Amino acid sequence: MYICVHEKERPEWMVVMRRWKVCPGDVDSGSEEVKTMSQDAVIGIIGGQGWMGRALGMALLERNVVSPERLVISSRSSRGEAYRNWPGVRCVKDNRELVALADVVVLSVRPEDLASLEVELDDKLVISLLAMAPSQEIANQLGSRRVVRAMPNAAAEIRRAYFPWFASPQVSVADKRLVQALLASCGTARELPTERDLDYLTALSGAGPAYPALLAQSMLEHARGAGLSEEIAREAVMQTLVGGSLLLETLGTEPGDMVERLIAYDGTTAKGLRTMMDEGIVQAIHRGLDAAHRAAISPP
């Protein structure tokens, strides 16, 4: 079943799916894209039961980007609990079986598990979600030069990830369209011009949901210390962080302008922000991002 949405309101992934002739009669079957990209490509997710693999798998299904019959997932230990409402999804333990079934392989294991993967992709398209593993390493380990590195973040679970990706030169235009459509199911997908940018964004957006979590944690500790009830403290922190972020997004205001606008009252906000800045909050954030970036390019 496919969602029917007015042409002008169709999100990007749906427009691309039309180009692959996912909806019968939707597209010129003689087009180069349709010939290049199979209309029934099978997507395999190695590590598809984990946090990121499951978020992507569920987003693909829930948004009708991939039908259950075209999704295969693997994990060493579990039998597909996350996909129990999707009986058509094939859950396997043997990655060689997954690779044999799949046209596109998404790699979503932890970086330390990469070396022990014993699969040969024979130049199938691979989308690696791994931090700290360069394209060349993925190519060497899996036996494919058609490598895309993509960097989700934890908000993929609620389809609000920022999901940048970088493609090696052997990845075709049709492959790229497929990648964009698959990843956009989880939020905002964006092709990057260089792998260097992907390494940087691993620190900024890949790790990013941890930063507001740290801010929330420290605000919550402070509110508890001030004697607020747990319920009110949590509500106040969450509504403030979510509301403040939505305000910036909705108004499209430069963050620096918002800071200046609130400091201009020369009241409570100004006192709080000036003290935080004098204490070195900006430098601490920059040093933290530098350290995360260094880890992304030179793993231990």
Ligand SMILES: NC(=O)C1=CN([C@@H]2O[C@H](COP(=O)(O)OP(=O)(O)OC[C@H]3O[C@@H](n4cnc5c(N)ncnc54)[C@H](OP(=O)(O)O)[C@@H]3O)[C@@H](O)[C@H]2O)C=CC1
């Ligand atoms: N979590 C995050 O916020 C982000 C994670 N990433 C990257 O995404 C990748 C996945 O992270 P995440 O989902 O959080 O990790 P998880 O530990 O939640 O998931 C990894 C999954 O891989 C499975 N796995 C491990 N080895 C194999 C194997 N040989 N064959 C099949 N399945 C295997 C594990 O299951 P089992 O043990 O049962 O096999 C597990 O379910 C990492 O490389 C990380 O760098 C990137 C950005 C953000």
Ligand SMILES: O=C(O)[C@@H]1CCC=N1
């Ligand atoms: O911490 C990590 O290494 C991974 C990559 C970004 C978020 N999680």
